[in-house]
Amino acid sequence: MSLSLIEGVPYHIDNCEAYVGMPLGESDWMSVDQTRINMFGEATEDRNPLHVDPEWAAENGPFGSTIAHGFLTLSMMTHLSSKGVLQPAGVDYAINLGFERVRFLAPVMVDDRIKMLCHLLEVKPRGAGKWRFKSRCSIIIEKTGKTALNAIWLVLFVNMKLSGEDGQSSG
Secondary structure: OEEOOEOOEOOEHHHHHHHOOOEEEEOOOEEEOHHHHHHHHHHHOOOOHHHHOHHHHHHHOOOOOOEOOHHHHHHHHHHHOOOOOOOOEOOOEEEEEEEEEEEEOOOOEOOEEEEEEEEEEEEEEOOOOEEEEEEEEEEEEOOOOOEEEEEEEEEEEEOHHHHOOOOOOOO
16 A cells, blocks of 8 residues: 655644645555455345346346446445555544545456545544545556546544543544
8 A cells, every 4th residue: 555645744634734636545456356245245135146146147247247336346445545545644533424426437347456546635624633534536446447436535534632532642
């Protein structure tokens, strides 16, 4: 995983506004295999054969194999962003506030590898020790280079010490 740093300005909550309009980084690649697709189908009770039945999808589907659920791809954004691609240093936790826009642009085929790219669009203070980040996040498919998903993601970051919450701050 890589995080682009502005020279001399670490990606920290104290100076994150310097990153507005900048790419934050990209995740590592992760594989979307049939087991993951099947487990998501079971968890959501979405057992559409285009996703969970490889034989049916090969014979009847438009893609020649199964594809990941769009919502599976969307749900992987949390994992893909978990190691610093989105969250700056100096915060203790994040709360997902939702999305302003989500677009599914290309199917993620079974066994494709995906990664996420993030660009920071806006940072707004939301009280002591709290900031709302607006980021443009894209899920890219390794094999084709296509964008599978584009979303504007809103996240609230909290520094517990600065917000007055109990517990230890990550500094």
